[in-house]
Amino acid sequence: SQQGEEDPQALSIQEGENATMNCSYKTSINNLQWYRQNSGRGLVHLILIRSNEREKHSGRLRVTLDTSKKSSSLLITASRAADTASYFCATDDVLGTYKYIFGTGTRLKVLA
Amino acid sequence: DAGVTQSPTHLIKTRGQQVTLRCSPISGHKSVSWYQQVLGQGPQFIFQYYEKEERGRGNFPDRFSARQFPNYSSELNVNALLLGDSALYLCASSLGVVSTDTQYFGPGTRLTVL
Numbered sequence: 001s002q003q004g005e006e007d008p009q010a011l012s013i014q015e016g017e018n019a020t021m022n023c024s025y026k027t028s029i030n031n032l033q034w035y036r037q038n039s040g041r042g043l044v045h046l047i048l049i050r051s052n053e054r055e056k057h058s059g060r061l062r063v064t065l066d067t068s069k070k071s072s073s074l075l076i077t078a079s080r081a082a083d084t085a086s087y088f089c090a091t092d093d094v095l096g097t098y099k100y101i102f103g104t105g106t107r108l109k110v111l112a
Numbered sequence: 113d114a115g116v117t118q119s120p121t122h123l124i125k126t127r128g129q130q131v132t133l134r135c136s137p138i139s140g141h142k143s144v145s146w147y148q149q150v151l152g153q154g155p156q157f158i159f160q161y162y163e164k165e166e167r168g169r170g171n172f173p174d175r176f177s178a179r180q181f182p183n184y185s186s187e188l189n190v191n192a193l194l195l196g197d198s199a200l201y202l203c204a205s206s207l208g209v210v211s212t213d214t215q216y217f218g219p220g221t222r223l224t225v226l
Contacts, residue, residue, distance in 0.1 A: 030211055042116070042202060042217035043155070050212070088154050092211035099168045100145075100215070102154030 006089060006106040014111050019076040021106040023089030024069075030092050032065055033100070034074050037086045046074075046087075081112045114138070116205050116218035124224045125193050133188045133221045137205030143167075144186040145215065146178055147202040155202055161186055162209045190223075198225045 007022045025032070031050045035043040049056045049065045049072065056063045062075040076083055086107050090100045117136045125131050137144050143162040147155035160168035161180035180186045184205075190197055200222050204215040 035217075042219045043204075043215075045214050045216070048212060048214070090154075099157050099160070099170065100211070101157065102147075105154050 006087065006103045008106060009104070010107045010109070012109045012111065013079060015079060015081055017079055019079050019083070019108055019110070021074050021087055021108070023072045023074070023103050025072075025089070025091045025101075025103070026070065027091075027093065029067070032063075032072050033090045034061075034063060034072075035088045035090060035102075037088065037105070038084075043088065076108075079108075079110045081110050084108060084110045116203055116216050118201075118203050118218040118221050120221060121219070122222045122224075124226065126226050127193055127195060129193050129225075130189065130191045131193060131223060133190075133201050133203075133223070135186045135188070135203030135205075135218060137184050137186070137203075138216055141205035141207055141216070142184055143206045143209050143213070144180055144184065145204045145206075146186070146188045147204065148172070149200040149202060149220070151199070158188070160209070167209055193225045195225050198223060 005024050013019050029051055031048055033048045034046040037043045047058045047063050049063050051067055060077045065072045086105045088102050088105045090102045119134045145160040146158040148158055149155040157170040158172050159178045164180045175191045178188045200220045202220045203218045206213040206215050
């Protein structure tokens with residue numbers, strides 16, 4: 001079963017705009033990760049945020065985590081056509097085992 | 113360095129058949145995990161192996177099995193294939209089994225069951 005749900009399911013923006021996608025999850029976690037997937041192929045790890053962190057940056061990516069609301073957001077600033085992909089959040093379980101549970105994904109399309 | 117490799121890239125089988133998928137992790141990585149991704153969904157965890165031992169199993173029937181070899185490569189076997197087994201099967205490797213270890217995914221094997 002899916003742990004998390006991304007919102008929106010699909011997003012279409014113009015190049016240069018910012019893209020924000022949200023993830024909600026159900027159980028307590030140790031950390032949350034965001035992945036990108038191009039055209040139904042392998043996933044690429046983007047960023048990890050631990051449960052005791054509230055915000056993290058990596059290049060044009062900004063991730064926030066609100067454990068009280070069991071939600072996270074991924075912001076991509078100054079989007080490029082190459083950012084077109086599906087984005088997934090993934091959570092571990094509170095024991096920190098490696099059983100990552102992925103959300104349903106947000107399909108982002110960046111128009112040139 | 114080579115990334116995670118998977119073979120074959122595509123596979124077509126008929127119901128009731130058996131299939132074996134293969135994965136080679138990044139050099140130095142001792143953990144391999146398998147995921148099933150049905151079209152339009154996120155990946156679902158099937159197995160994790162570390163040092164040739166099963167460390168985790170997802171909610172999949174016994175028709176699914178896996179093993180890890182001394183060189184840390186892995187095979188996923190699915191018996192008595194059903195139409196619903198059609199999916200992209202992803203392999204991910206990591207250094208260890210700590211959840212903060214980054215998983216590196218292979219390109220996947222697309223299985224079609226007719």
